[in-house]
Amino acid sequence: MPKKALDVTQPPKAAHVRAAYKLARERFAALGVDADQAMRAALAIPISVQCWQADDVRGLEVHEGAVDSGGLQATGNYPGAARNGDEIRADFDAAAALIPGKLRFNIHAMYAETGGRRVDRDELEPKHFARWIDWSKARRRGLDFNPTLFAHPMVKDGLTLSSSDDAARAFWIRHCLATRRIANAIGKALGSPCINNIWIPDGRKDSAVDRMGPRHRLLHALDEVLDRKLPHVVDAVESKLFGIGCEDYTVGSHEFYLAYAATRGVALCYDLGHFHPTESVADKLSATLLFVDKLLIHASRGIRWDSDHVVRFTDELRAVCDEAVRSGALGDILWALDYFDASINRVAAWVIGARALRKALLYALIEPFEAIAGREEAGNGAAKLALVEHRAELPFAAVWDYACLWADVPVGAAWLRDVAAYEIHARGERG
Numbered sequence: 001m002p003k004k005a006l007d008v009t010q011p012p013k014a015a016h017v018r019a020a021y022k023l024a025r026e027r028f029a030a031l032g033v034d035a036d037q038a039m040r041a042a043l044a045i046p047i048s049v050q051c052w053q054a055d056d057v058r059g060l061e062v063h064e065g066a067v068d069s070g071g072l073q074a075t076g077n078y079p080g081a082a083r084n085g086d087e088i089r090a091d092f093d094a095a096a097a098l099i100p101g102k103l104r105f106n107i108h109a110m111y112a113e114t115g116g117r118r119v120d121r122d123e124l125e126p127k128h129f130a131r132w133i134d135w136s137k138a139r140r141r142g143l144d145f146n147p148t149l150f151a152h153p154m155v156k157d158g159l160t161l162s163s164s165d166d167a168a169r170a171f172w173i174r175h176c177l178a179t180r181r182i183a184n185a186i187g188k189a190l191g192s193p194c195i196n197n198i199w200i201p202d203g204r205k206d207s208a209v210d211r212m213g214p215r216h217r218l219l220h221a222l223d224e225v226l227d228r229k230l231p232h233v234v235d236a237v238e239s240k241l242f243g244i245g246c247e248d249y250t251v252g253s254h255e256f257y258l259a260y261a262a263t264r265g266v267a268l269c270y271d272l273g274h275f276h277p278t279e280s281v282a283d284k285l286s287a288t289l290l291f292v293d294k295l296l297i298h299a300s301r302g303i304r305w306d307s308d309h310v311v312r313f314t315d316e317l318r319a320v321c322d323e324a325v326r327s328g329a330l331g332d333i334l335w336a337l338d339y340f341d342a343s344i345n346r347v348a349a350w351v352i353g354a355r356a357l358r359k360a361l362l363y364a365l366i367e368p369f370e371a372i373a374g375r376e377e378a379g380n381g382a383a384k385l386a387l388v389e390h391r392a393e394l395p396f397a398a399v400w401d402y403a404c405l406w407a408d409v410p411v412g413a414a415w416l417r418d419v420a421a422y423e424i425h426a427r428g429e430r431g
Ligand code: RNT
Pocket: 052, 057, 072, 108, 146, 199, 238, 240, 271, 298, 307, 338, 339
């Protein structure tokens, strides 16, 4: 007899979720942690969600010819990728209903809506993003921005702001200046500062011999771009270890941007997929926050050569969130997601990653930190270790479930049903 298939998306009863939480809250209280407070704090942290998961980083531009992807390679051909701004927005509306807590949205300059007209990147204006602004305003969500320095014919020999081609470098400087003006208009319109993050793909595939020249040019180009502070913009710069096609040398390396951010007073972006696989980004938070004002975290998950897998509740992610909370640095850290997987349902990819980050933030906020740190301070290493281990046995799941209930989003895996229903609807429209 075939077994009846188990419906794993069946949500738990709300009364059970509440009862489990009541017991869990007592366990945490016994360790000096206020679960209610942790839950509220975790849900209040804005997470900026990347628009580019919706369409595999294709963008909405009108191109004249084929352009190189510029080191960002989305792989997979799962059906249903969004084909225009309206579809991206509809997809995110569907995803946002399944993610607990405060959200922002994060767009790139290549998502300009120009009414079918070709507007080059150095001529972009705030009006080309009016529809994004209106949508964000209606949903009371902040909107973040990025200049797009890839997938364009002015990327010369893999270089943009660091190019020795004066015309190309000037073009990208104009683009970056235009995008800062746009970010400022966004921040002003929405009454919430717009994070404008600069990432460039510049680098060389093999055995670069001139490593100083491009960095020198990048330094001066950035200084020109960031010369004037804008009141509604948080400027950030993002490093990378290597990219596809620039395995040997990345102009904007970690050391370059760490020093740049520290000396220029801009935010430093740590993309979790942009470091050596065994290098701990978590450990960098306290070290660098003593010298830079703000950090932007691009939550991502590297696997082998790829830095952009869907975020999960991994040791690495938890370690970063733990460090943010333990360092008392939540006020200095901005949280964003950065990945793109074209091989699975893209709405689900958003939901999985955003829920994972929110979960990791809650997990960090509900740590019995005082109790554990007290043992460390007293030199009792064994007790500290025992408590660190004990943390993993605490009924965290009951708190997370309750947080979802409280935030009015599906508990457990029940959100998969909503995504499946939306997929049928979207597929009807998109074919
Ligand atoms: C690329 C960087 C960058 C991009 C987005 C699209 O390696 O991580 O943040 O992913 O700007």
